Amino acid sequence: MNDKIPNGLVFSSRSPKRRKRAFILIPILVVIQLCLIWPIYPLMSSAKPLIFGIPLSFFWVILMVCLSFISLLIFFRKDTETTEEE
Amino acid sequence: MADWIIILGICGIYLAITLVMGIIPGRKVSNSAAGYVAGDRSMNVLILYFVLGASIFSSFAFLGGPGWAYSRGAAAFYIIAYGALGMVPFYFFGPKARKLGAKYGFVTQAELLQDRYNSKVLSALLAVLTVVVLIPYLTLQMKGAGLVLNTISEGAIPEWLGAGIAYGVVLIYVFFSGVMGVGWTNTFQGIFMLIIAWFLGLYLPEKMYGGIGPMFEQLMASDFGDALSAPGLTSSGAPWDWWGFSSAVLISAIGFSMWPHFFMKAFAAKSDRTIKLTVVLYPTFQIFLVPILIIGFAAVLAFPNVTPADSILPHVLLQMDLPVILIGLVCAGTLAASMSSGDAIVHAAASVAVRDGFSKSPSLADWMKTEGNERKLIRILVVIISLIAYYFAVIAETDIVSLLLGAYGGIAQIFPLVFTMFYWPRANGKGALAGLIGGIVVTLFLLYNPEFKPLPVHEGIYGLIVNLALLIGISLATEPEERERIERYTEF
Numbered sequence: 001m002n003d004k005i006p007n008g009l010v011f012s013s014r015s016p017k018r019r020k021r022a023f024i025l026i027p028i029l030v031v032i033q034l035c036l037i038w039p040i041y042p043l044m045s046s047a048k049p050l051i052f053g054i055p056l057s058f059f060w061v062i063l064m065v066c067l068s069f070i071s072l073l074i075f076f077r078k079d080t081e082t083t084e085e086e
Numbered sequence: 087m088a089d090w091i092i093i094l095g096i097c098g099i100y101l102a103i104t105l106v107m108g109i110i111p112g113r114k115v116s117n118s119a120a121g122y123v124a125g126d127r128s129m130n131v132l133i134l135y136f137v138l139g140a141s142i143f144s145s146f147a148f149l150g151g152p153g154w155a156y157s158r159g160a161a162a163f164y165i166i167a168y169g170a171l172g173m174v175p176f177y178f179f180g181p182k183a184r185k186l187g188a189k190y191g192f193v194t195q196a197e198l199l200q201d202r203y204n205s206k207v208l209s210a211l212l213a214v215l216t217v218v219v220l221i222p223y224l225t226l227q228m229k230g231a232g233l234v235l236n237t238i239s240e241g242a243i244p245e246w247l248g249a250g251i252a253y254g255v256v257l258i259y260v261f262f263s264g265v266m267g268v269g270w271t272n273t274f275q276g277i278f279m280l281i282i283a284w285f286l287g288l289y290l291p292e293k294m295y296g297g298i299g300p301m302f303e304q305l306m307a308s309d310f311g312d313a314l315s316a317p318g319l320t321s322s323g324a325p326w327d328w329w330g331f332s333s334a335v336l337i338s339a340i341g342f343s344m345w346p347h348f349f350m351k352a353f354a355a356k357s358d359r360t361i362k363l364t365v366v367l368y369p370t371f372q373i374f375l376v377p378i379l380i381i382g383f384a385a386v387l388a389f390p391n392v393t394p395a396d397s398i399l400p401h402v403l404l405q406m407d408l409p410v411i412l413i414g415l416v417c418a419g420t421l422a423a424s425m426s427s428g429d430a431i432v433h434a435a436a437s438v439a440v441r442d443g444f445s446k447s448p449s450l451a452d453w454m455k456t457e458g459n460e461r462k463l464i465r466i467l468v469v470i471i472s473l474i475a476y477y478f479a480v481i482a483e484t485d486i487v488s489l490l491l492g493a494y495g496g497i498a499q500i501f502p503l504v505f506t507m508f509y510w511p512r513a514n515g516k517g518a519l520a521g522l523i524g525g526i527v528v529t530l531f532l533l534y535n536p537e538f539k540p541l542p543v544h545e546g547i548y549g550l551i552v553n554l555a556l557l558i559g560i561s562l563a564t565e566p567e568e569r570e571r572i573e574r575y576t577e578f
Contacts, residue, residue, distance in 0.1 A: 005511050005512060005566045005569065005572060006511055006512065007512050007562070008512075009509050009510050010509060010510070010511055010576050010577065011509060012577050022178075029171055029174060032170065032171060033170070033171050033336075033339065036167040036168075036170060037167065037331065037332035037335050037336065038329075038331075038332040041167075041316060041317075041328075041332075042316075042328060044316075045160075045315050045316035045317065046315050047160070047306060047311060047312075047314035047315045050299065050302055050303065050306070052299075053298045053299025053300075053301075053302060054298065054299075054302060055160075055302055055306070055314045055315075057160050057163065057314060057315055057316040058163060058314070058379075061163045061166050061167055061170075062166070062373070062376060064167075065166060065169075065170045065369050065372055065373060066369070068170050068171055068174075068369055069366070069370070072174070072365065072369075073366055076362055076363065076366045079362065080362065
């Protein structure tokens, strides 16, 4: 703690563990988002083949929603284990 | 003849249940503004989940979603792609906002920003922005409700009457119960919508093609096959480009959690855990768009050339030989989609107009200190805003859709301010104000003059670039806000 207001971004310093986990989560989510737009989604953008009866382009989007759900769920479980009493 | 009376009867029962569910909870909250606007900060996970989910799934989802799939193919995946992560920022912003709200009595997004950036102008600007974007949004919901009742009654109920009945019910429960009326009805409406959507999304392909797999196989073999490859088609039917698709997804994902009627629910949540768990569970609501889009795909081969594409769902219902009870339930489900967004919107617009607009006038501020007066004023605004939107929905011939198109680009401009509010101590009021105004001006200019865009990406992206440059540049060039103010928001 000093008197000067910092020039850079400041993320929570109260719980270094949580900050570390957030720094793992955010890049994962960024990759998931990139999978849904250019440049990654074009690789999976074809309608063929059908997967479980659904076009690949559609299945891919649903898969990404599921992945974001799972990563958030894991983060949430760790997160509330430690910070609940705050 | 008798058929549509049964259908309308089912819609009537649905409306009656909604009305009762909307009025009951209002008796339990206090008559303060915190009670009316933020439900005394008591919402649990179940209610918050449905409030946030159902306010996003508006009549756009029920009518527009199948319409997009039907006319634009894979472009409709955009709706799922931006929602996948659009809510995540709320996981981090929401609990911070909630804590500050409980401590200092904030109930709107603008109150928070005004305090952090120490700027009344910012608050007024956000109040105007909120009301300006929410009224056309509400108008569209009303039109959707009117359209459904009109189509189903085979014209016997004119659109003005249909919209009037549905939104009369909304007006009553929002007026009496405030946000808790919104919460309870959205829970009921949300569950109802989910069941209807899944049932229809599985039933229609089964009945028409013998299953979802065979349906897509036939679609792939047809002329429509190419449209199933992302990013699908534009509204004019030409192939959509990746610039347009990607930037539309990004700007919508960024704007998602910034909608005022959405963000301010952070102040209604009971605990941090409630907010976090709601965000985590949200993708389960998002998956509900899958059957919605399948409804649109199912109609492609069976009912070619239906215009406008948004009327495809009512069209399918009327053309197919479906049990009359089912049609009634689907109509009620569509009304639920429209009303569960409309109620949150009218409530937010009125609350923001009063808290962030009128209360800044000194004479009114005194009057509002009397117990109950502030709630009285918000209620008056609920009525006025409903009437304005109703006027646009049934009387005025304004192009509402183009207004709403600009709205997402404008709403996304709030994001940098909220982010720096919590994570960049150096951000100050001058920078925030310049960034927001600059971002909105650029977005609007490029919306109406697209020939000036260097690349064919969403105008909101250019707005964000200018917004960030101004916010950072001007904040660094001027003095920071005072230390204790910043310490409330950031942890350094």
